Amino acid sequence: xxKLEVSLPEQSYSILIGSGLLAKLPDLLEMHGVQKxxxxxxxxxxxxxxxxxxPVRRSLSESGFSINFAVxxxxxxxxxxxxxxxxxxxxxxxxxNRKSVILALGGGVIGDLAGFVAAxxxxxxxxxxxxxxxxxxxxxxxxxxxxNHALGKNIMGAFYQPKGVIYDVDTLQTxxxxxxxxxxxxxIKHGLIWDRSFxxxxxxxxxxxxxxxxxxxxxxxxxACAVKVAVVSQDETEQGIRAILxxxxxxxxxxxxxxxxxxxxxxxxxxxxxxxxAWMSEQLHxxxxxxxxxxxxxxxxxxxxxxxxxxxxxxxxxxxxxxxKKHTSTGFTFVLSPTCGQVRITEHxxxxxxxxALRRIGAC
Ligand SMILES: NC(=O)c1ccc[n+]([C@@H]2O[C@H](COP(=O)([O-])OP(=O)(O)OC[C@H]3O[C@@H](n4cnc5c(N)ncnc54)[C@H](O)[C@@H]3O)[C@@H](O)[C@H]2O)c1
Ligand SMILES: [Zn+2]
Numbered sequence: 001x002x003k004l005e006v007s008l009p010e011q012s013y014s015i016l017i018g019s020g021l022l023a024k025l026p027d028l029l030e031m032h033g034v035q036k037x038x039x040x041x042x043x044x045x046x047x048x049x050x051x052x053x054x055p056v057r058r059s060l061s062e063s064g065f066s067i068n069f070a071v072x073x074x075x076x077x078x079x080x081x082x083x084x085x086x087x088x089x090x091x092x093x094x095x096x097n098r099k100s101v102i103l104a105l106g107g108g109v110i111g112d113l114a115g116f117v118a119a120x121x122x123x124x125x126x127x128x129x130x131x132x133x134x135x136x137x138x139x140x141x142x143x144x145x146x147x148n149h150a151l152g153k154n155i156m157g158a159f160y161q162p163k164g165v166i167y168d169v170d171t172l173q174t175x176x177x178x179x180x181x182x183x184x185x186x187x188i189k190h191g192l193i194w195d196r197s198f199x200x201x202x203x204x205x206x207x208x209x210x211x212x213x214x215x216x217x218x219x220x221x222x223x224a225c226a227v228k229v230a231v232v233s234q235d236e237t238e239q240g241i242r243a244i245l246x247x248x249x250x251x252x253x254x255x256x257x258x259x260x261x262x263x264x265x266x267x268x269x270x271x272x273x274x275x276x277x278a279w280m281s282e283q284l285h286x287x288x289x290x291x292x293x294x295x296x297x298x299x300x301x302x303x304x305x306x307x308x309x310x311x312x313x314x315x316x317x318x319x320x321x322x323x324x325k326k327h328t329s330t331g332f333t334f335v336l337s338p339t340c341g342q343v344r345i346t347e348h349x350x351x352x353x354x355x356x357a358l359r360r361i362g363a364c
Pocket of ligand 1: 045046047048051074075076079106107108109110112132133134135136138139140141142143144145154171172173174175176179266
């Protein structure tokens with residue numbers, strides 16, 4: 001088992017990563033100060049429940065914990081006000097109080113939803129992230145929790161840190177190949193923005209990783225989380241440097257928006273976005289020649305797209321880019337890479353360069 005510490009001004013917690021951790025959950029919760037008399041409320045989705053709900057529920061009850069649970073439909077639509085309200089009702093009915101503890105068992109959807117329930121129920125109760133997707137190495141760390149509104153994704157949310165992250169890598173064995181590959185996009189992002197040696201390691205170990213060797217998955221998650229922890233520890237509420245975690249996301253979000261979140265997974269969209277950002281980086285930083293090719297090669301190894309399958313209108317993508325949080329009256333801001341393994345928030349990017357990058361990734 002590997003352990004990373006997240007040290008924040010108000011609160012610190014640990015991220016435990018390894019095989020067989022769900023089986024040890026009762027002991028791990030007690031180690032984190034949860035007592036048998038504290039009611040547990042587990043939130044998961046219907047696909048995760050098939051594999052993991054019963055073993056987790058049974059081992060916690062057999063260890064003397066009182067546990068209630070709720071299963072929501074899988075998918076982004078569960079990050080809704082309606083699901084949130086229904087979960088709050090279930091917590092009240094189960095008699096949850098300020099000492100109760102929420103367990104978020106699932107991917108980023110469950111982590112964001114259950115985390116938001118925890119952040120707001122009785123003004124905030126303890127919760128643990130129990131990630132079951134590779135992408136959730138990103139979403140379970142850093143304390144951003146949220147639900148969606150019909151007019152905006154993640155529009156109701158909070159910065160609310162878990163009491164711990166307990167990451168059983170064995171759960172990744174049942175994840176679909178597409179979801180696994182999608183998670184690698186964020187793993188690769190963490191290397192590209194912060195840690196060149198991690199990028200090299202990903203190249204070297206791609207076969208073991210795609211074959212889901214638990215030792216290699218543990219190491220990849222540990223190294224990727226370490227980057228996220230380093231960034232978040234410096235800027236918990238995104239006043240500055242935390243924005244570098246959005247590398248590839250500006251274009252990625254535009255692709256997701258233009259296709260109404262139906263065509264590409266988040267990882268696939270940011271994979272294409274990172275190719276666009278790499279290309280712009282090369283144009284602005286002669287020191288970083290070859291970045292686009294190298295980025296494309298690594299993403300391709302992990303089965304990720306480097307171009308749009310079907311061209312999307314450049315103007316529509318530009319409209320989304322204008323709505324990006326980082327876009328101000330003085331122009332476009334992108335996270336770009338002056339050298340591999342480092343990025344910088346770069347302002348005043350000319351529109352012409354962005355349009356060229358969009359054409360490069362297949363816009364028309
Ligand atoms: N809070 C943050 O900082 C942050 C960061 C990145 C993404 N996110 C959010 O994360 C969400 C995406 O997360 P995701 O990609 O994990 O998606 P997800 O939670 O929807 O999981 C993907 C699919 O895999 C299934 N699944 C999950 N674990 C499984 C397992 N072990 N075996 C079999 N099937 C399994 C789920 O049922 C679902 O159908 C988005 O809502 C995004 O906004 C949040
Ligand atoms: Zn992302």
